[in-house]
Each structure stands twice: as C-alpha cells, then as structure tokens.
Amino acid sequence: MRTTPSRTLQATVCAITLIGLTACGSDSDAPTSTSTSSSSAEPTYDDDYAFExxxxxxxxxRAHDPNTKLSEDTPWATKDYIDLVNSNYTAMKKEGVVEKGTVKVNSTHLAKSDPDAPGGWDLTLYQCSTSTIRYFKGxxxxxxxxxxxxxxLPKGPRDNVHLLTFHTPDQGKTWQIDDVQLLTGKKAAEAPCEQG
Known part of the structure; x- marks a missing residue:
C-alpha cells in the first residue's frame, strides 16, 4: 500500500494550494467611491472604486465551500477562474482529498491598475494572509x-502573499476574480505586507 501521495496528487494539491490560501478582504458588500465624467452621463470608475x-x-x-464546485454562473468570477477551481475540485475529489483550515487576511494592497489591458481593465492586488489550510486524504x-x-508542509500557521487578478466585464462597474498566484522568494519579500 502506498504511503506517499502520487505525483498526480502532489501536483493537484500544489495547484489547489496556490488558489486556496486566501480569504476575506473587506467586509463591505459593494464599492462606495465613484467619480463622474464631465463629458458624459456615464459614470467613470477610478482605482479607489475598483479596489473596493x-x-x-x-x-x-471564501464563503464558498472549497470542497464543492463553483456554479458556472457565479457572478463574481470569470469563466477561467471557475474552470480552474472546478478542475482542481474534480481532481481532488477523484483522489479523495479535502481542504480544512482557516485564513486570516492581514492586509490588502493595490499592485497594479491597467485600464488599457488587452480585453479590458485589469486590477491586481497583493493579499497578505496567515493560513492554517491543510489537505487531507482520509x-x-x-x-x-x-x-x-x-x-x-510544516505544521502551524504560515504567512502567505498572493497576487489576485480581477477583471471587469462592464468598464469598471463590477469586478470578477480571474486568477490567484502564490508569491514566493523575492516577489513575496517585495510585497507591501506587514504580517501578523
């Protein structure tokens, strides 16, 4: 009987770890800051609005149970993100792996705002967190x-830095999460985090 996870399972757990170790940022349900263009009746959304x-x-x-699939019509996520989460879920379910633990967000910081990105405005945020998330097979x-x-992974809480990418489907009015990357090494060290 095998006592260590297969390469496929290790890769799956590694992949899900990259998207699973973040948590709640703001407690607000909606952004609050807008500015209005003087040349148009349409509102113009700025970086502060986008950040919120x-x-x-x-x-x-984070309210979504990580041990279940995301609905294909989840309004706060892009299709690419939904596909990634559901692909990881399917692989983990096949291997009998479940996620347990909690995450505390220590701070969130604007990394880059690119209104002229190909395909529309992209926003990236640094998210600095402390996690106890772990993965179990039985x-x-x-x-x-x-x-x-x-x-x-050694036991106990650990500090993480993730780069979260968001995209807007409507020129800044609403936003969807598109990608989550765990930063390590120099990139993590250069992030503006004050870990708890």
Whole structure:
C-alpha cells in the first residue's frame, strides 16, 4: 500500500494550494467611491472604486465551500477562474482529498491598475494572509509546501502573499476574480505586507 501521495496528487494539491490560501478582504458588500465624467452621463470608475469592488469579492469567494464546485454562473468570477477551481475540485475529489483550515487576511494592497489591458481593465492586488489550510486524504495530512519543491508542509500557521487578478466585464462597474498566484522568494519579500 502506498504511503506517499502520487505525483498526480502532489501536483493537484500544489495547484489547489496556490488558489486556496486566501480569504476575506473587506467586509463591505459593494464599492462606495465613484467619480463622474464631465463629458458624459456615464459614470467613470477610478482605482479607489475598483479596489473596493475587488475587495468585496473576497467574502463571497471564501464563503464558498472549497470542497464543492463553483456554479458556472457565479457572478463574481470569470469563466477561467471557475474552470480552474472546478478542475482542481474534480481532481481532488477523484483522489479523495479535502481542504480544512482557516485564513486570516492581514492586509490588502493595490499592485497594479491597467485600464488599457488587452480585453479590458485589469486590477491586481497583493493579499497578505496567515493560513492554517491543510489537505487531507482520509486521516492522512498530505499538505505539500509550494515554497519548498513539494516537500511536506510544516505544521502551524504560515504567512502567505498572493497576487489576485480581477477583471471587469462592464468598464469598471463590477469586478470578477480571474486568477490567484502564490508569491514566493523575492516577489513575496517585495510585497507591501506587514504580517501578523
């Protein structure tokens, strides 16, 4: 009987770890800051509005049970993000893996706002968090360390820095999460985090 996870399972747990270790940012349900263009009746959305709208997605994202699929019509996520989450869920279910633990967000910071990005405005945020998330197959803890070439992850809380990417389908009025990347090494060290 095998006592270590397969390469496929290790890769799956590593992949899900990259998107699973973030949590609630703002507690607000909607952004509050807008500015109005003098040349048009249409409102113009600025970086502050976009930042607040993106933060408001996180409570919704973390309210979703990570051991279930995302609905294909989830309004706060792009199709690419939904496909990624559901692909990881399917792989983990096939291997009998479940996620357990909690995340505390320590701070969120604007990384880049690009209104002229190909395909429309993109926004990226640094999210600095402390996580106890772990992955189990039955009673066996199979959590791997994405910062250490897939070695077993030491027990206890750990600080993480993620880069969250958001996209707007309507020129800034509403936002959807599109991607989550775990930052390591120099990139993590350069993030504007004050970890708890």
């Amino acid at each position: 709208a993106a933060q408001a997605i996180e409570p919704k994202r 009673d066996k803890d199979i959590t791997t360390d994405p910062k250490n070439d897939g070695a077993p």
